[in-house]
Amino acid sequence: MTTTATEAHGRCDTRFEAVRxxxxxxxxxxxxxxxxxxxxxxxxPVVDLWGGWADKARTRPWAQDTLVTVYSTTKGLTxxxxxxxxxxxxxxxxxxxxxYWPEFAQKGKGDVPVHMLLSHRVGLPTVDRLLTPRAIYDWxxxxxxxxxxxxxxxxxTRHGYHPLTYGWLVGELVxxxxxxxxxxxxxxxxxxxxxxxxxxxxxxxxxxxxxxxxSVDPPxxxxxxxxGLGARLSERLRTxxxxxxxxxxxxxxxxxxxxxxxxxxxxTDARSLARLYGALSMxxxxxxxxxxxxxxxxxASTEQxxxxxxxxxxxxxxxxxxxxxxxxxxxxxxxRSFGHPGAGGSVGFADPDRHLGIGYVMNQMKPGLTxxxxxxxxxxxxxxxx
Numbered sequence: 051m052t053t054t055a056t057e058a059h060g061r062c063d064t065r066f067e068a069v070r071x072x073x074x075x076x077x078x079x080x081x082x083x084x085x086x087x088x089x090x091x092x093x094x095p096v097v098d099l100w101g102g103w104a105d106k107a108r109t110r111p112w113a114q115d116t117l118v119t120v121y122s123t124t125k126g127l128t129x130x131x132x133x134x135x136x137x138x139x140x141x142x143x144x145x146x147x148x149x150y151w152p153e154f155a156q157k158g159k160g161d162v163p164v165h166m167l168l169s170h171r172v173g174l175p176t177v178d179r180l181l182t183p184r185a186i187y188d189w190x191x192x193x194x195x196x197x198x199x200x201x202x203x204x205x206x207t208r209h210g211y212h213p214l215t216y217g218w219l220v221g222e223l224v225x226x227x228x229x230x231x232x233x234x235x236x237x238x239x240x241x242x243x244x245x246x247x248x249x250x251x252x253x254x255x256x257x258x259x260x261x262x263x264x265s266v267d268p269p270x271x272x273x274x275x276x277x278g279l280g281a282r283l284s285e286r287l288r289t290x291x292x293x294x295x296x297x298x299x300x301x302x303x304x305x306x307x308x309x310x311x312x313x314x315x316x317x318t319d320a321r322s323l324a325r326l327y328g329a330l331s332m333x334x335x336x337x338x339x340x341x342x343x344x345x346x347x348x349x350a351s352t353e354q355x356x357x358x359x360x361x362x363x364x365x366x367x368x369x370x371x372x373x374x375x376x377x378x379x380x381x382x383x384x385x386r387s388f389g390h391p392g393a394g395g396s397v398g399f400a401d402p403d404r405h406l407g408i409g410y411v412m413n414q415m416k417p418g419l420t421x422x423x424x425x426x427x428x429x430x431x432x433x434x435x436x
Contacts, residue, residue, distance in 0.1 A: 059114070060086075060099040065435050069097050072431040076424040077102045084112035084261055085412035086320035087428050090328025091436065092405045093336050098321055104261040104413065117247065117317045118261040118411050119301050121392035122213065124250060124316035126399075127326075128220050129168060129371020129390075131235050133342055133350045141227050143168075143349075143370070150226045157200035166205050167219045168371040169354035173201030174219065175212045175361045176290040183297035187305040192218045192294075203360060209368060210360025214294050217313025220371065233310040244339050246326060248318035251310040260317065261413040263301040266394065290361060314392075323398030323409025327389055331400035331407050351388040351402070364420075375399075379420035382408075382429050391421045397429075404436060 058077075062070040066089070076082040084102035088095065104110045135141035141150070143165040148155035154162070159172075166172040177195040185191050196218055203210070212219065221232040228235050233250040241248050252260065300306050306315055329336035330351075333344040342350070353374060356367040367374035372388040375381040381389055381399040389399025389408075394415025400407050410425045421429070 058099050058101045060101075061095075061097075062099060063096040066097050066432065068435050069428060069431040070099060072427045073099050073101065076427060080424050080427065081414055081416070082412050082424050083108070083264060083414040084116070084118075085410070085414075085424070086112065086116070087411075088320040088324035088409045089432055090324045090331075090336075090407040093328060093332050095321075095324070097432070098324075100320070106262055106264055112261065112413075113259070115247065115259055115319070116261050117249075117252070117256060117259050117319055118396075118413055119263060119306065119314075120316050120318055120323075120396040120398075120411055121301075121314050121394060123318075123323070123390050123392035123396045123398050123411075124312060124314050125216055126372055126390035127236055127240070127248070127250065127316055128217060128224075128232060128312040129350065130240060130326075130330075130341065131224050131232060132164075132168060132220055132371060133346050134235075134239050135224065135227050137343060137346045141223070147223065150223055153194075153197045156197050159201065159205070162201075162205045164223065165354070165370060167216075167223065169209065169368045170212050170216065170366075171207075171209045171355055171368075172205045172212075172219065173203040173208075173210070174199060174215050175202065175210050176215060176293045178293070180293050181295060183295040183300075184305060186214065186294060186296065186300075186311060187309040189218070189222075189310070193222050196222075208360045209355035209357075209366070211362045211366060212313075213290055213361070214311075214313050215290075217311050221310070221312040231310055232312040240326070240341060241322075244325060244329065244336070244341065246318070246322035248316060248322045248326075250312055250316050252307050252317040254308075256317070257307070260307070263394075264414045265299070265301075266415045266417050318409075318411065320409035320411045323411070324407045325409075326407070327398050327400035327409065328405075328407025330388075331402050331405045347402075351386070351400075373399075380426070380429075381421060382406075382433055391425075395421060395423065395425045397421045397425055406432075406436070408432065 086100035089097035178199045334342040359366040375387040381387045391397040
């Protein structure tokens with residue numbers, strides 16, 4: 051069978067034909083190289099599309115089982131693990147982090163409650179020292195650096211996105227409470243029961259299924275860069291990624307694949323993201339498998355902070371570990387939608403009013419840290435169809 055770059059494989063209910071068309075146009079005209087998009091409505095799959103190429107050379111077609119790293123879309127998965135522990139009665143959102151993680155109390159952090167780690171209000175968007183590019187693959191090094199860093203602002207007085215540190219902060223809390231790594235906990239408690247093809251860190255036997263991530267190349271002259279987040283990064287955000295260095299092309303490296311980076315390195319397909327958030331949109335269960343209880347979801351998706359972000363140059367809204375939709379960074383038209391976008395364009399989210407779960411993954415990154423361009427075209431097409 052001959053495969054073309056613009057061919058959309060999979061299934062799409064008739065009323066969502068506009069989504070199929072937008073998906074094909076993304077591949078043909080709007081810069082997607084390879085991608086997948088899935089939608090669950092009322093617990094039922096209505097869109098499951100994939101197409102394009104899984105490598106820069108365009109020799110390997112994007113297949114039904116292709117996986118790709120999704121950057122900060124990972125954060126929503128990590129949040130679910132924490133809420134699972136809350137539900138099980140082993141983690142108290144109001145308790146000091148130091149109750150579970152005594153070393154965290156250093157540098158005036160002894161009274162910081164658990165919920166501030168989830169809502170990006172703890173004041174640790176980075177660490178206070180310059181680390182080597184490979185330090186992110188050493189869990190103990192990152193945890194120790196966070197223990198020894200004084201918050202950049204008084205915890206609780208403002209909110210600011212924690213692009214990388216969120217993963218070690220929440221991940222170490224999960225590890226201390228559950229005696230499992232975040233990746234192990236997610237696998238055992240969420241992925242396997244729900245049948246998700248999703249991993250935080252990935253084993254070598256899946257390498258043949260991994261799509262090559264393609265970085266965006268900004269124009270050489272800053273004067274011609276498009277307006278938007280990618281051209282307006284705040285000084286603190288540059289510091290957050292500077293003190294915690296990431297080696298060039300890290301997202302395709304062995305270190306990235308084999309480590310657990312619970313803020314940024316989940317490997318998944320769109321189908322799994324849509325299924326997970328489809329469950330959350332339906333009071334926490336799908337096909338008889340419960341992810342979280344309804345009251346847990348209501349608490350987890352309640353806004354905790356909103357307004358100008360201390361790290362990102364835009365207004366943000368955060369629930370307890372979830373990104374909430376805003377005018378600047380929408381996840382559909384419903385302000386109650388919650389989930390998480392990833393750098394370059396991926397996203398997974400739930401719309402609890404429409405009982406809708408959406409997952410979008412791709413390998414050609416776009417400028418910025420929120421859902422823009424091709425992802426937004428697909429989401430808009432979904433809402434125009436329902």
